[in-house]
Amino acid sequence: MNAPHPPKVAGIDSTVPTPAHTVAPVPPAPGTPPVPKPPAAPAPGAVLQDRLAGWVSDLTTLHELTERLARTDGLEPALQELLRAGAALVGARRGLVALEPADGLGPHTTIGLGLGRADLGHMETVPRGALPYDTGGTAAEIVHADLFAEDCLDPRHREVAVRLGYAASYALPLTTDAAARLGAVVWLYDEPAEPNERQRHLIGLYVRHSAEHLARLLEVERTRACMATIAEELLPSRLPRVAGVQLAARHRTGPRGGGDWYDALPLPDAALGLAVGSVTGSGPSAVAAMGRLRASLRAYAVMEGEDPVAVLSDLELLLRLTEPARSATALFAYCEPALRKVTLAGAGHSPPLLIGERRTEFAETSVSAPLGMLACWEAPSVEIQAEAGETVLFYTDGLLHRTGDPMDRAFARLHTAAASIPRTLRRDPGAIADHVLRTVLPDGLDSADSEEDVVLLAARFD
Template identity: 70%
Template sequence: MLDITSRLRVDVDAWVAAQMDMGFCDAIERKACAGKTAAMSAQHLPKVAGIDPTFPAPAHTSAAAHPMPEVPPPPGAVIQDRLAGWVSDLTTLHELTERLARTGTLDEALDELLNAGAALVGARRGMVVLEPPRDPAHDGVFAGAPGAALLPRTRGLGLGRADLGHIETVPREATAFGPLLRDRRPAAAPAPVARPDLLAEDLHPLHREVAVRLGCAATWTCPLATDGSAVLGAAVWMYDEPAEPVERQTHLAGLYMRYATEHLARLLELERARATVATLADELLPRRLPRVPGVALAVRHRTGERGGGDFYDALPLPEGALGLAVGSVSGSGPSALAAMGRLRASLRAYAVMEGEDPVAVLSDLELLLRLTEPARTATALFAYAEPAARRIVLAGAGHTPPLVIGERRTEFAETTLSAPLGMLACWEAPSVELAPEPGETVLLYTDGLLRRTGDAMDRAFARLHTAAAGVPRSARSDPSAVADHVLRAMLPDGLDRTDGAEDVVLLAARFD
């Protein structure tokens, strides 16, 4: 065994004690209490902060004896990193395009485009201007649009109506998206326009004023176009401070915008088709309601996205009478619209000839439908009204019952159960007679009003009854107000929902 002096043993103990976060003197005192030699318990110099001045205090973390050599990356690590980045980018792009593909309307697609683009380029606000190309053959009307469905529209992200209104005051040529929309059919898709420091440029005075008002310091504008296609519009993303997306961001945003352009083009074609169907349906229905003494009329009609065959009619008859009709032809699309037009025209002819007998009118209509269109069915309700006598005689073929709304009652009229037209070899069912009180309103409607609620038919009928009973007293003298209240209660989202598959017809007749 080696002969180690006490002094050296104290040194070793001190080093171990320091490594265990104990003071040197604390270690000495513990050794003395354990019965060590007198040399260890002899009087020491005064302690300072628990450290014996004879021995320097070692650092808690000692430095490495030799620096670690830099290990070069393994072969292919750079390529693996790049591949991982590409996979991440492609995954992000796939998720964003999938979300965009699930949108079914232009407004939904534009909102999704703004949110996805803002995430890709690192912006907080933005706007998109959609302007389909004009068709010169239709006197400046947008291509394929028979009405106002495809007028230019602007959507904002983080911008209110007032903000968008301020932007519209800036001349188009002074904006970044104005020149992009000027050349509607370029040979190649226009390049994005970056303005990394907007206020440092020589801007139009109105443009500078709007930029300061909105706190917009930089913009990045990307056209909605592909090679060889018409420019549909442009998207602008705004930064609060001078900034510009990096090359990787612009590349991903460019790929996304190309896909978005194709998706928006498909939605535009769908909107054009829906607008054409709606216009055709409106042209096949009465352009205005007749004015007959003793009764006030109001109608609300909306064609479904696929174009159904619901119809209504109000026909003045001899001796101050009035013929009211609602109905629905089976099927959808242009063929259903054409069949609806033929059925309505035939019903008007039969009403003029024998309108006093609604059963005869529907019997003739049944025979015509069975002979000319054996593969089609229809529901119909025809009412012969005498406003002066406040008397209504009606008959229905598989149709929903009328609803009478008055001060003392809100009830469905009891009609006989009958199969729709075209389902029986010979249709005939007894008629019923109503006697509305002065001020009461009779509602005629199609089942599309009930089906659009999404409820079961029994619950939809109960919902309609509740909506009619809740018409305010101040509105019951106006059939238009009655119809609007019922529609708001039944369809909170309104009739303008483009994803509504069912036609809706609501005809209100208020008797004095």
């Protein structure tokens, strides 16, 4: 008679007790290898812990990568960081990002990782619709797990892939809710491959965050470009041609736009008016004030340019009446090229530099306060008698401030740079200005982002 079974409960397997008459298991014979036991199933808690550890690792990786991206303060460094971090996430070695804002306002650029300029040029020869990163304006990814196994691959794309040595690609669009499409990024594999599900999830999160950061940097870049364009438009588009003197100017604008300016205008009796100056502050208001001040000085120069003190006195009165909360430095020179004579007056401005074969020295101008600092400005003018072949170099204080040195050392650096100009360059005022810029501001400081504007105006007398 069979023994009764205990009742079954849903979800639980009842255990049947071993009958008392069950025979004990026979021990294995000597020399017989033991029978391996089946592996024990992992406990549910251990599986959950492994998953949590994987999630924490992924979140930590994303946090570190996004922190590195957030520390970039320029568009190009951010694009480079996007390529490097993305390559690590998807297991690729090379890639490129194409910045092509959908609004058409630019800037448009293509940056490669592990790809030279020639490689990027080859990539651009692929028809637009066949590019590995052309998502067609959609938010979808583009996966080419094995390019050479695809029958519908564009022939030119196949040629470029063979030339550059990549066999697979993975691309994602750069899109944001506010700025729409910014471009696309693609990573290239040397062998047939594609990212797995986990890698796609991570790179998708990272690229979405990157697109938002790039959109902010893009807006900053556009603002900087706009300010630089406005500042350049307010300055002379070309320098006048006057017999007996050659002119050259160099201008470097800060990222927010500054108030440094220069001017050169023909005056009656074959004379020439030269001016440099700087308005305090930065941004749109400083640029606008600079434009108003320069336009006013031109009018005063035409009416009474032969008296530089009168010109600056009128300018000081105008500044106090129209810009009471702002001050400015200025230097105006009345040049007579036929006589090689320069009469100048300065208001808080650095003295010009005379550069010639036999001398390199600062002009001895009188010490005076900037415009708008005193109730009434006036300072005596000085005369400079230049020799044939000598150059008078005007500049703004931004040239000295960008060095980061104390003013006495900055002046010494400027003097040394002017004295070291090769003889072959002294006939060209543009070459003189370039040499001074490169020497006083080495290692790209002349073009790097700085709060200080830089202006150089060189006048070489025949």
